[in-house]
Amino acid sequence: MNQRGGFGDSFVVDPPVSRGDVLPITTTVGESTAKRTLEKIWEHVLGEDFRKIGVYGMGGIGKTTVMKQINNCLLKETDRFDNVIWVTVSKASKVFELQNDIARNLDLDLSKYEDVTLRAGKLNIALENRKRYVLILDDMWEAFCLEDVGIPEPTPTNGCKLVLTTRNVEVCNMMSCENIKMELLSKEESWNLFLETLGRDVLNTPDLEATVKEVVKECACLPLAIITIARSLKNVVHASEWRNALEDLRTSINGSNNRATTVFKSLQFSYKRLKDEKLQHCLLYCALYPEDYQIDRDELIEHLIDEGVIKRMKSRQVEFDKGHTMLNKLENACLLEGGSYKEDESRDNKPTCFHVYQSVRLCSAKQFDWVISL
Numbered sequence: 001m002n003q004r005g006g007f008g009d010s011f012v013v014d015p016p017v018s019r020g021d022v023l024p025i026t027t028t029v030g031e032s033t034a035k036r037t038l039e040k041i042w043e044h045v046l047g048e049d050f051r052k053i054g055v056y057g058m059g060g061i062g063k064t065t066v067m068k069q070i071n072n073c074l075l076k077e078t079d080r081f082d083n084v085i086w087v088t089v090s091k092a093s094k095v096f097e098l099q100n101d102i103a104r105n106l107d108l109d110l111s112k113y114e115d116v117t118l119r120a121g122k123l124n125i126a127l128e129n130r131k132r133y134v135l136i137l138d139d140m141w142e143a144f145c146l147e148d149v150g151i152p153e154p155t156p157t158n159g160c161k162l163v164l165t166t167r168n169v170e171v172c173n174m175m176s177c178e179n180i181k182m183e184l185l186s187k188e189e190s191w192n193l194f195l196e197t198l199g200r201d202v203l204n205t206p207d208l209e210a211t212v213k214e215v216v217k218e219c220a221c222l223p224l225a226i227i228t229i230a231r232s233l234k235n236v237v238h239a240s241e242w243r244n245a246l247e248d249l250r251t252s253i254n255g256s257n258n259r260a261t262t263v264f265k266s267l268q269f270s271y272k273r274l275k276d277e278k279l280q281h282c283l284l285y286c287a288l289y290p291e292d293y294q295i296d297r298d299e300l301i302e303h304l305i306d307e308g309v310i311k312r313m314k315s316r317q318v319e320f321d322k323g324h325t326m327l328n329k330l331e332n333a334c335l336l337e338g339g340s341y342k343e344d345e346s347r348d349n350k351p352t353c354f355h356v357y358q359s360v361r362l363c364s365a366k367q368f369d370w371v372i373s374l
């Protein structure tokens, strides 16, 4: 390096600086669903209209998967940004831990600084040195004030972008993001992903078809469920074993050999994070409705009042307001899917119905653990 700037006999060149880490990715299925979301995020990241983007959806729906693809595309397909910084946020993150999570990815040592404001200053400088960057914060459970953490506000002038993923849209809203919702796979995509993961054509055996279809239905169009359950069934061959596996999926979640444990644990985490007994009761109550049932909000709130989940207050209106607030919270946490209309309803009004995601319904309705944990 002593030759640098001297133009001596040999010309010394600095090794290329890495702009970020290419991450190992899953090949996604879902030509339409997953690709549509990927394209939308890509447009938002490259476009000038939005600086902060929030990708939200229920646990196991594919947020991390799609963001890893975006991370790699940013490194390979555009020189628009100088750096791509990927941060997996620790689950119990407070400002201090989030600073550590980000610093680790910047090779910045904050360990000798205890004071969060001082740490924020150090982080701010380190991030500014990365010039035009995309900061990806994967798996956020709380909203943060960027200034408190030490993240410079992304602006057209600094050319930076922030993309976060979360299971709760409230996190996106509180951080003033432009929101992008991840959708479940379609039935056909679920079927294809299941067969692809299984790695063989089970439909060669005609008496298996109906059972396999029922097994895929239990996965409720959720990629995590499809992948984990299909993997666990790779060695299952005989029709009786398939029937046994189906029964196992339908009846129990606990037990060492259970196939749905991963999915259950993932969704149970969302349930526990509600941190409100009444909200948890409300969700369990909703989960008792049959599959795909369009639950009428007002009718349900009446029941919740009668059952004591919503306590009596000074007026019916106040009780109903409480009920709607609770349902909105569950919808924001991606445990209920809202926004549907009754058949005879005009689309000009606010939607009055919702339904429980099938995977949530399956986990909660048969899970006494959830009730016991209240």
Ligand SMILES: Nc1ncnc2c1ncn2[C@@H]1O[C@H](COP(=O)(O)OP(=O)(O)OP(=O)(O)O)[C@@H](O)[C@H]1O
Pocket: 026, 027, 028, 029, 030, 034, 057, 058, 059, 060, 061, 062, 063, 064, 065, 066, 139, 166, 167, 193, 223, 224, 227, 266
């Ligand atoms: N479209 C898809 N095609 C194939 N596999 C997928 C798809 N989407 C997700 N997966 C797989 O499903 C699993 C769960 O996905 P992922 O971890 O991205 O979910 P997530 O939304 O980030 O969940 P969490 O909220 O728990 O962080 C992973 O094993 C991933 O590889």
Ligand SMILES: [Mg+2]
Pocket: 063, 064, 065, 138, 139
């Ligand atoms: Mg994730």
